[in-house]
Amino acid sequence: MNATSVDEAFNPSVHVYEPHKAGLPPLRPYFKALWERRVFAAEMSRTGIRAANTNTFFGQIWLVINPLLLAGVYYLLTDIIAGGAAREDSGAIFAHMCGGLFAFYYFQGAVTTGAGSVVGGGKLLMNMAFPRMLLPLSALRTAFFRFLPTMGVYAAIHLLTGQPLGWVQLLAPVFLILLTMFAAGMSMIFAAVQVYFRDTSSFLPYFMRIWLYLSPVLWFAEKAPAKFQDYIQYNPLYSLLGGWTDLLVRAKMPDAELWIGGVAWAVAALLVGSLFFMSREREFAVRL
Amino acid sequence: MSSLSVSEAEKKTMSNVDASPAVKVQDVSITYRTTFERVPTFKSAIVRFGRGERAVREVKAVQNVSFDVAHGTTIGIIGANGAGKSTLMRAIAGILPPTSGRIEVHGRVSTLLSLGVGFNAQLSGKENVTLGGLAAGLTRKQVQERYEEIEAFAELGEGFMEMPMRTYSSGMFARVAFAVAVHMDPDILLIDEALSAGDAQFKTKAAAKMKELVTNSRTMFLVSHAMSSVRELCTDCIWIHQGKVMMRGEPKEVIDAYTHFLKVGTTEAVSLEDL
Numbered sequence: 001m002n003a004t005s006v007d008e009a010f011n012p013s014v015h016v017y018e019p020h021k022a023g024l025p026p027l028r029p030y031f032k033a034l035w036e037r038r039v040f041a042a043e044m045s046r047t048g049i050r051a052a053n054t055n056t057f058f059g060q061i062w063l064v065i066n067p068l069l070l071a072g073v074y075y076l077l078t079d080i081i082a083g084g085a086a087r088e089d090s091g092a093i094f095a096h097m098c099g100g101l102f103a104f105y106y107f108q109g110a111v112t113t114g115a116g117s118v119v120g121g122g123k124l125l126m127n128m129a130f131p132r133m134l135l136p137l138s139a140l141r142t143a144f145f146r147f148l149p150t151m152g153v154y155a156a157i158h159l160l161t162g163q164p165l166g167w168v169q170l171l172a173p174v175f176l177i178l179l180t181m182f183a184a185g186m187s188m189i190f191a192a193v194q195v196y197f198r199d200t201s202s203f204l205p206y207f208m209r210i211w212l213y214l215s216p217v218l219w220f221a222e223k224a225p226a227k228f229q230d231y232i233q234y235n236p237l238y239s240l241l242g243g244w245t246d247l248l249v250r251a252k253m254p255d256a257e258l259w260i261g262g263v264a265w266a267v268a269a270l271l272v273g274s275l276f277f278m279s280r281e282r283e284f285a286v287r288l
Numbered sequence: 289m290s291s292l293s294v295s296e297a298e299k300k301t302m303s304n305v306d307a308s309p310a311v312k313v314q315d316v317s318i319t320y321r322t323t324f325e326r327v328p329t330f331k332s333a334i335v336r337f338g339r340g341e342r343a344v345r346e347v348k349a350v351q352n353v354s355f356d357v358a359h360g361t362t363i364g365i366i367g368a369n370g371a372g373k374s375t376l377m378r379a380i381a382g383i384l385p386p387t388s389g390r391i392e393v394h395g396r397v398s399t400l401l402s403l404g405v406g407f408n409a410q411l412s413g414k415e416n417v418t419l420g421g422l423a424a425g426l427t428r429k430q431v432q433e434r435y436e437e438i439e440a441f442a443e444l445g446e447g448f449m450e451m452p453m454r455t456y457s458s459g460m461f462a463r464v465a466f467a468v469a470v471h472m473d474p475d476i477l478l479i480d481e482a483l484s485a486g487d488a489q490f491k492t493k494a495a496a497k498m499k500e501l502v503t504n505s506r507t508m509f510l511v512s513h514a515m516s517s518v519r520e521l522c523t524d525c526i527w528i529h530q531g532k533v534m535m536r537g538e539p540k541e542v543i544d545a546y547t548h549f550l551k552v553g554t555t556e557a558v559s560l561e562d563l
Contacts, residue, residue: 017382017391025385033425040422047415124408127401129382130423199330285384286320286347 023279030278034131041138048142067150070105071098071157078218091161092249093220098157099249100217100241102150103176107183107237108208110143114187115194115201118284125284132281133274136187140180158249166251175244175254181266182240185273192280195287211235216242233257236265308394309356310476310507311380316389318350318375349375351531352389357524359394359475360505362498364518364539366546367528373511376528377401377478380509395475395507398424400465409454413444413464416453420468434471441497442467443490463490470497477501480511495521515543 020026053059074097079090117135118125125132194200215237216224224232232238239261243254321344349372357363365373378384379391381399408416417438421431439449442463444456453461469477477498498521502508512518518525518539525542527535529549535542 014395015382015393015397017379017385017393019386019388037422037425039428040419043422043428044419047411047419051410122408124419124423126378126383127399128420128423129397130425134423197330197333203330282385283320285378286322 020282023282024275025278025281027278030131034133037130037134040130041134042141044134044138045141045145048138049145063146063149064153066146067098067102067105067153070101071153074098074101074218092163095157095161095163096220096245096249097218098154100215100245102147102154103179103241103244104212104215104217104237105150106143106147107179107186108212109146110140110180110183111187111190111208112201112204113139113142114183115190115204117187118191119194119198119288122288125288132284133188133277136191136277137184139187139191140184143183144180154248163249164251168253169247169251171253172244172247175240175247175262178262178266179240179244182236182269185266185269185271188273188277192277195280195284211237216245233261236261236269239265308359309392310359310361310394311357311509312390312392313353313355313376313380314390314392316350316353316376316379316386316391317348318372318379318384319346319348319387320384321346349531350379350386350528353528353531353533354389355526355533355536357507357509359507360502361524362502362508362510362522364522364525364542365509365511365528366513366515366518366525366543367534368550371528372531373528374401374480377480377509377511380476381478393476396473397476397478398469398472398474399478399480400469401478401480410452412452413442413449413456414439417449417464417468421472424472426472434473438464438467438471441471441493459487459490466490466494466497470494470501474501474506476507476509478509478511481513515547519543 053062056062058065075094078097079094114136117139118132121132121135125135190200190204212218214235216232221232221238221242239258243258243262246252246254246258351372353376365376367373375384377399378401379386380393381397381401382393383399408419411419414435417435418428418431421434422428426434442449442460444460444463448456448460453464456464469479479498495517498508498510510518510522522539525537525539526533527542527546534549535545
């Protein structure tokens, strides 16, 4: 794992283990090993997805049933109970909500499964040397593959509610990548924290629920209450989900501040998350 | 079980197979901080904070240990519980890097550590073997090539490899773990008390396999409390006590010194059955 090879070119099997400098493993071999074992992360996520729904009647179809039910629940909440359907832009509101909600659930899924990944890795972690970062990254892959079918559901909603189409929508994946980077960083932070505080996974759903309400998913960014307008840009998901829904739902180019904010949050989270994770990594084997 | 013992002549040739060391441990100390709570929770953290206590305790598991191990050696690591044997094994495997000092390992390491098998009980034996192999750095193709050998060696019985590992007995766990560890083409094999759950027939088979690996000039570390198996399988021996090397040398002499130190007789209490 943290092996700095003496003469890598000649003998790839020579490993030297030395104390970590500044708490971090040597980075070049670390990322090399990480890249070499990407198949492991993929396989881990694949078996995880397969195992998750084997006991249920619908099996893999749950990947599509889930977003449908989710959209149904929120349709009930906003359009029927709150009476939103009477408004003329109810279609736009519903499409915006689904587009934002599916992306948010992707983020939430990545962070929640990522948070449990290191503690759940248990014996594998204690018996084998491999870059631990593979575990949250594998959780991220799982979340992504659960998210993909929801895009099919969204496409149907988009067309049924008659939302605009345009070439600019092709830029939406950029914000998806930024959101993925942000989710990776956050899931690494929570995965490491979970090792020290096992309560993290119990707090996380509530934390996430609050975060959902503070983000422009169930409401439009420009319709935020006046007293929140000044703080709203400090929520990373404001730029990330705001840019995503602008492009995907409204087929409109997001403002420059959303682009800058999105890139800044994504890079910062990934950097801080991965450095924090690697600096704690050595202790995982003795803390589990 | 006398077939397990390595004759004196074999021992001599084996220890001279290769002059360059397979594992070099230079002045290694391993300290780690761990919590004495079983499950660290937020509530206990607050309670502790209120009392002004600290939950972390520093464990000096290994202190200034140095030794070289040549290729083709079977080295026994003995010592009381908590002496730092397993920590040392984890450091050589790269799981727990040292706090100071340097460890040089020449060759692919395969581990069979005491903490159990690196397996997820919800997944089938086959999936676990694949995951373990990929985590060890093999490619998917290499894992597939080895899978049949592993399945054949483990001898679980019809269909068990396809079943979730929670349905396995502890002996079956041990069989799969051992089969995986020895079929990863290791140059260096670390075995830490991992065979205790296997039955006599499997132990014999395992011992034969270990002997085969060693004759192919593979290096093996055997952490064991079963003195007879150390005496019969090993060509070299290290006794660790409280994180320090107490003695290094011929297995017989080291074991004698160790058992004398423990004030127990060499014959009773331990036998090959504890391998």
